[in-house]
Amino acid sequence: MARLLSVNVGLPRDIEWKGRTVHTGIWKNPVRGRRRVGRLNLEGDGQGDLAGHGGEQRAVFVYQIESYRYWQEQLKRTDFVHGQFGENLTIEGLPDETVCIGDRYQIGSAVFEITQPRVTCYRVGIRMNEPRMPALLTSSGRPGFYFRVLQEGEVGAGDEIVKLGEANERMTVAEVNALLYSPNHPRDGLQRALRIEALSPGWRASFEALLQSQTTAQGSGNAGLAPAAAAHPAAAGFQPLAVASIDQESADVISLSMRHPDGQPLPPALPGQYVVLRLARTGGGPPLFRSYSLSGPLSTEYYRISVKIEPNGAAGTYLREHVCLGDVLDVSSPRGSFILQSAERPVVLLSAGIGATPVLAMLHALAEAQSTRRVLWLHAARDRQHHPFATEVRRLMPALAHGRSYVCYSRPGPRDRKGEDFDAIGHLSRSVFDEVGIPTEADVYLCGPVRFMGDMKQALAAMNVAPERIHVEIFNGSESMTPGVVGAATRSPHLPADDADTGPLVSFARSGIAAHWKPSAYQSILELAEACDVPVRWSCRTGVCHNCESGLVSGAVAYEPQPLEQPADGNVLVCCSQPVRDVVIDL
Numbered sequence: 001m002a003r004l005l006s007v008n009v010g011l012p013r014d015i016e017w018k019g020r021t022v023h024t025g026i027w028k029n030p031v032r033g034r035r036r037v038g039r040l041n042l043e044g045d046g047q048g049d050l051a052g053h054g055g056e057q058r059a060v061f062v063y064q065i066e067s068y069r070y071w072q073e074q075l076k077r078t079d080f081v082h083g084q085f086g087e088n089l090t091i092e093g094l095p096d097e098t099v100c101i102g103d104r105y106q107i108g109s110a111v112f113e114i115t116q117p118r119v120t121c122y123r124v125g126i127r128m129n130e131p132r133m134p135a136l137l138t139s140s141g142r143p144g145f146y147f148r149v150l151q152e153g154e155v156g157a158g159d160e161i162v163k164l165g166e167a168n169e170r171m172t173v174a175e176v177n178a179l180l181y182s183p184n185h186p187r188d189g190l191q192r193a194l195r196i197e198a199l200s201p202g203w204r205a206s207f208e209a210l211l212q213s214q215t216t217a218q219g220s221g222n223a224g225l226a227p228a229a230a231a232h233p234a235a236a237g238f239q240p241l242a243v244a245s246i247d248q249e250s251a252d253v254i255s256l257s258m259r260h261p262d263g264q265p266l267p268p269a270l271p272g273q274y275v276v277l278r279l280a281r282t283g284g285g286p287p288l289f290r291s292y293s294l295s296g297p298l299s300t301e302y303y304r305i306s307v308k309i310e311p312n313g314a315a316g317t318y319l320r321e322h323v324c325l326g327d328v329l330d331v332s333s334p335r336g337s338f339i340l341q342s343a344e345r346p347v348v349l350l351s352a353g354i355g356a357t358p359v360l361a362m363l364h365a366l367a368e369a370q371s372t373r374r375v376l377w378l379h380a381a382r383d384r385q386h387h388p389f390a391t392e393v394r395r396l397m398p399a400l401a402h403g404r405s406y407v408c409y410s411r412p413g414p415r416d417r418k419g420e421d422f423d424a425i426g427h428l429s430r431s432v433f434d435e436v437g438i439p440t441e442a443d444v445y446l447c448g449p450v451r452f453m454g455d456m457k458q459a460l461a462a463m464n465v466a467p468e469r470i471h472v473e474i475f476n477g478s479e480s481m482t483p484g485v486v487g488a489a490t491r492s493p494h495l496p497a498d499d500a501d502t503g504p505l506v507s508f509a510r511s512g513i514a515a516h517w518k519p520s521a522y523q524s525i526l527e528l529a530e531a532c533d534v535p536v537r538w539s540c541r542t543g544v545c546h547n548c549e550s551g552l553v554s555g556a557v558a559y560e561p562q563p564l565e566q567p568a569d570g571n572v573l574v575c576c577s578q579p580v581r582d583v584v585i586d587l
Contacts, residue, residue, distance in 0.1 A: 001093070012024060030157075064094060107161050108156060109155075125542070135542035236570050240330060272293070273294060293357040303331065307320075363375070384413060384416045408424050408425070440464050444471065447473040475510070555583030559576055
């Protein structure tokens with residue numbers, strides 16, 4: 001007979017971890033007597049990170065005493081207490097290899113339904129004082145599971161656990177866990193899992209992505225776990241391309257078109273993607289790596305990039321002063337997930353300054369297809385002298401049956417003509433959005449200076465444009481994901497304080513930082529990135545969740561610990577990898 005051994009609750013608190021403050025509810029303590037179970041959690045309980053924990057589908061976490069005994073033996077530990085694994089209910093019985101998603105149980109006066117296995121993160125490693133714990137829990141087939149509360153009530157230690165019903169499609173918690181995290185994702189298993197009505201939306205989306213990747217033969221990796229930023233892997237390495245043309249687009253922007261020296265076709269790009277250039281320094285030293293959006297029409301004959309020449313910009317200055325027609329540059333394959341989505345929804349291409357480059361490629365694609373979608377081109381510039389691609393955009397717009405352009409100049413020159421060169425003096429804003437009539441259901445593609453993008457996202461949110469409809473490209477780095485970390489100051493990427501002058505060189509292409517690998521100081525490329533304040537994404541830090549998956553522009557890595565599943569070819573899991581030679585990472 002299955003029974004409830006302990007009810008454990010705890011409110012979130014701040015802890016110190018590796019010099020950072022983490023807000024977490026992983027500490028749960030046993031309580032006496034009976035506790036009320038609500039729709040979202042138990043009385044007296046709370047979750048610190050609601051993006052990864054809690055909610056209706058993950059209201060109550062359950063772990064079995066049999067797994068306690070397994071881990072006591074595996075880890076040679078004798079100090080476990082109820083709540084040790086962050087669970088709300090410590091139970092006897094209901095092993096993961098037996099119970100199924102959709103099984104329904106009564107405990108006390110409350111009724112529950114199993115919705116998903118536990119998704120582990122680094123905080124269980126903190127609680128257990130064992131950093132490998134996220135990977136161990138998942139790989140062992142003993143993750144535990146979450147309950148959804150079907151009927152609120154009271155529970156207490158000693159209550160019998162009574163089975164009330166089950167799903168028509170029977171898949172155990174262990175089977176569902178392995179289906180997502182193990183390298184094998186059989187199609188029939190994915191289809192079976194998707195037939196389980198009780199399966200939580202997050203897991204359903206992962207299985208749908210895996211099924212879709214098999215349908216479209218997307219190749220290696222785990223599409224059910226890979227973040228959007230790593231969804232379009234490209235082959236690692238550089239190819240030599242010859243500069244075919246150099247054009248002055250505005251006072252401070254030049255465009256370079258590059259072809260293969262032998263006329264061979266180039267890897268195809270998607271509208272909005274970018275390439276990484278490897279540039280030799282004129283005074284010697286390690287090369288410069290810079291990411292540049294492809295700004296022209298889609299082509300396998302040539303790539304066009306457009307570069308803003310900043311006063312102290314090393315790469316831009318090099319391209320302007322040292323690169324001539326016929327010169328050969330090292331260029332990566334196109335990469336990036338800031339791409340035009342295929343749909344019939346309206347499109348808003350929203351940019352400022354050099355941020356026009358990726359959305360200009362999207363405009364080319366829409367014009368080439370003579371799209372009947374509603375397309376709004378909204379751009380902000382200082383004046384006509386600093387307004388690149390103005391003529392090009394005016395030439396493309398007539399190909400769109402429902403296209404409109406609206407340009408703001410913040411400081412128009414005396415010869416700039418309103419109604420011809422620009423539409424309004426000032427900045428893009430909520431009032432401009434109202435004037436041009438941005439549809440709230442539109443897909444918005446946003447690129448420009450950091451402050452501009454922050455203002456635009458705020459204005460779009462005020463108009464009730466859904467966050468998932470706002471696609472953002474950040475030139476210098478990417479959006480970070482550091483779950484539970486609070487109060488951390490935002491710093492620009494920099495060399496680490498103890499940068500060495502030996503060892504493999506690790507270059508973070510989007511952040512413009514190159515630092516030497518020092519195995520005595522860092523256990524992973526992720527830790528080196530953090531020492532450089534390079535924006536990173538992570539959750540498990542042990543090769544399970546793939547949130548850290550990033551593009552491997554060039555080089556090779558080793559893994560320790562080994563991830564449960566390898567990333568896609570051309571990508572790398574930075575949380576558990578180490579360079580074996582010079583590497584370039586798309587961060």
